[in-house]
Amino acid sequence: MVDAQAIHKNFGANEVLKGIDFQVVPGQVVCLLGPSGSGKSTFLRCINHLEKINAGRLYVDGELVGYLENGGKLYELSEKVVARKRTEIGMVFQHFNLFPHMTALGNIVEAPCRVKGEPKEEVHARAHDLLAKVGLADKAKAYPRQLSGGQQQRVAIARALAMRPKLMLFDEPTSALDPELVGDVLAVMRDLAKSGMTMIVVTHEIGFAREVADTVVFMDGGVVVESGPPSEVISNPQHQRTKTFLSQVL
Amino acid sequence: MTSDVELTKGRPENIRAVPVRHPWRWVAVAVIAVFVAMFIHMLVSNPNLNWPIVRQYLFSHIILRGVWMTIKLTILSMAIGIVLGTIAAVMRLSPNPVVSTVAWLYVWFFRGTPLLVQIIFWFVFSTFIRELSIGVPFGPHFWSKDTNSLITIFVSALLALSLNEGAYMSEIVRAGILSVDEGQTEAAQALGMTRLQVMRRVVLPQAMRVIVPPTGNEVNSMLKNTSLISTIGLAELLRSAQIIYNANYKTIPLLIVAIFWYLLMTSALQVGQFYIERYYGRGSTRTVALTPLQRIRLLVLRGSHVQ
Numbered sequence A: 001m002v003d004a005q006a007i008h009k010n011f012g013a014n015e016v017l018k019g020i021d022f023q024v025v026p027g028q029v030v031c032l033l034g035p036s037g038s039g040k041s042t043f044l045r046c047i048n049h050l051e052k053i054n055a056g057r058l059y060v061d062g063e064l065v066g067y068l069e070n071g072g073k074l075y076e077l078s079e080k081v082v083a084r085k086r087t088e089i090g091m092v093f094q095h096f097n098l099f100p101h102m103t104a105l106g107n108i109v110e111a112p113c114r115v116k117g118e119p120k121e122e123v124h125a126r127a128h129d130l131l132a133k134v135g136l137a138d139k140a141k142a143y144p145r146q147l148s149g150g151q152q153q154r155v156a157i158a159r160a161l162a163m164r165p166k167l168m169l170f171d172e173p174t175s176a177l178d179p180e181l182v183g184d185v186l187a188v189m190r191d192l193a194k195s196g197m198t199m200i201v202v203t204h205e206i207g208f209a210r211e212v213a214d215t216v217v218f219m220d221g222g223v224v225v226e227s228g229p230p231s232e233v234i235s236n237p238q239h240q241r242t243k244t245f246l247s248q249v250l
Numbered sequence B: 001m002t003s004d005v006e007l008t009k010g011r012p013e014n015i016r017a018v019p020v021r022h023p024w025r026w027v028a029v030a031v032i033a034v035f036v037a038m039f040i041h042m043l044v045s046n047p048n049l050n051w052p053i054v055r056q057y058l059f060s061h062i063i064l065r066g067v068w069m070t071i072k073l074t075i076l077s078m079a080i081g082i083v084l085g086t087i088a089a090v091m092r093l094s095p096n097p098v099v100s101t102v103a104w105l106y107v108w109f110f111r112g113t114p115l116l117v118q119i120i121f122w123f124v125f126s127t128f129i130r131e132l133s134i135g136v137p138f139g140p141h142f143w144s145k146d147t148n149s150l151i152t153i154f155v156s157a158l159l160a161l162s163l164n165e166g167a168y169m170s171e172i173v174r175a176g177i178l179s180v181d182e183g184q185t186e187a188a189q190a191l192g193m194t195r196l197q198v199m200r201r202v203v204l205p206q207a208m209r210v211i212v213p214p215t216g217n218e219v220n221s222m223l224k225n226t227s228l229i230s231t232i233g234l235a236e237l238l239r240s241a242q243i244i245y246n247a248n249y250k251t252i253p254l255l256i257v258a259i260f261w262y263l264l265m266t267s268a269l270q271v272g273q274f275y276i277e278r279y280y281g282r283g284s285t286r287t288v289a290l291t292p293l294q295r296i297r298l299l300v301l302r303g304s305h306v307q
Helices: A040-047 A079-086 A104-114 A120-133 A149-161 A179-194 A206-212 A240-249 B002-009 B023-045 B051-058 B061-092 B097-112 B115-123 B153-179 B182-190 B195-232 B237-248 B251-280 B292-302
Strands: A002-011 A014-024 A029-033 A055-060 A067-070 A073-076 A089-092 A167-171 A198-202 A215-220 A223-228 B131-135 B141-146
Touching: A002 A040, A014 A040, A014 A215, A014 A223, A029 A040, A029 A206, A040 A055, A040 A167, A040 A198, A079 B182, A089 A149, A089 B182, A104 A120, A104 A149, A104 B195, A120 A149, A149 A179, A179 A198, A179 A206, A215 A240, A223 A240, B051 B251, B061 B097, B061 B153, B061 B195, B061 B237, B061 B251, B097 B153, B115 B153, B115 B195, B153 B195, B182 B195, B195 B237, B195 B251, B237 B251
Parallel strands: A029 A198, A029 A215, A089 A167, A167 A198
Antiparallel strands: A002 A014, A002 A055, A067 A073, A215 A223, B131 B141
């Protein structure tokens, strides 16, 4: 599903990704752990081309992200093609980023109707199903401001799912939430993982990673320090940096 | 436990305190009342104001036609100005340096020169460009027309007002666009929207909350700036009043007629702006501002003051 080969990314002179190799197979749940500034979020944003990589190759579903390779030369893809490819990748943000001028329902139906041009009735029915699935069946007409952080984040997940993505990216989905609201969001994500969705989750919730992830990737300083099943990386870390980090957050 | 105890005690009676006295406020009120009375007395008794003449011309045909022309100029110039301003603002924010520089130059020129000069400029436009044509650049024309017949007084007034307005509106729209959180653009892009869709569906509707109040100001200014058009002889409200007082020398009463209509129109605008702001404020606050009618209804129903 995702195949990253030696990804490098720099902002000006500051190199934040220093050669990331990374594979995700369909149905897999991968949790990215690591201290802030380690490049987890940047890497996640590269996957749907919100950030351009500077070196390496990044494939999603067998296709190069953002470019077309032909005869050893890279051609930038047009904005339209990049946008179309993004419709297959759902993304959930730390600060939800719901559209405040639309209701919860409006947020969910916007992209399937406007971007994919799907029939309105069908999308609305699906949106109501999704709202029920995230436990907010009665909040369809509420504006984001009238919802709690946890409710907003669940709407944001429903919004991403409404596009029927093949892959879901979560960028610290619970970091901006009050502690008592984290559980509801994690429960929704846990159900989603069980349903077989391919997920890449940047998180600080070690408990969630241990329970739900198939693979845990620990990043620090722009490189992958170690990766493997949670039973190894979290319960029995090999590297000193991983041990230090885990001892600080656990 | 504690709540049970409090419940058995019952609620203490409402506080009814004697309010602080403000004697100086009453003195101020008295002084203002005297001035207002003097002013009204002057208005009524001064023969130069000539109220019968005011009444005679208030709804006269020529004045009403002037009012209509003022409204027409305001609406059309604002509409064109808003479209131009939005285009210029989006161009200003374009990553292409040529496109953004063109927008910058446009704003620089039209904000940097007085509106009155621009009005006169468009009025005399035909004296230095005599013919307008469409065709191959530097080559043959398919269509051409005499500038004088194309740019009438009305068109030159419209050009001057709307091009000038576009420059001001572009700064207002740009500020609005920049006020929208970048996360909104990212979320919309992540959903597969193109840049145009992001602008139209996500960014601009949110920018409106910032754009509407200063735009209301602009409409108000525009309505009054149309009076500058009187200098090139187009019969808007002020020019219509001038036409009459140039003939009968009743300058003051006719200026009062014009003031009456200007105030009436700007007041109507204020009401309209309230409702537009209320519409674009939805979702940005937890509660929507009440309309005056709703306030009155609540006041009557509850019999109490509504904040």
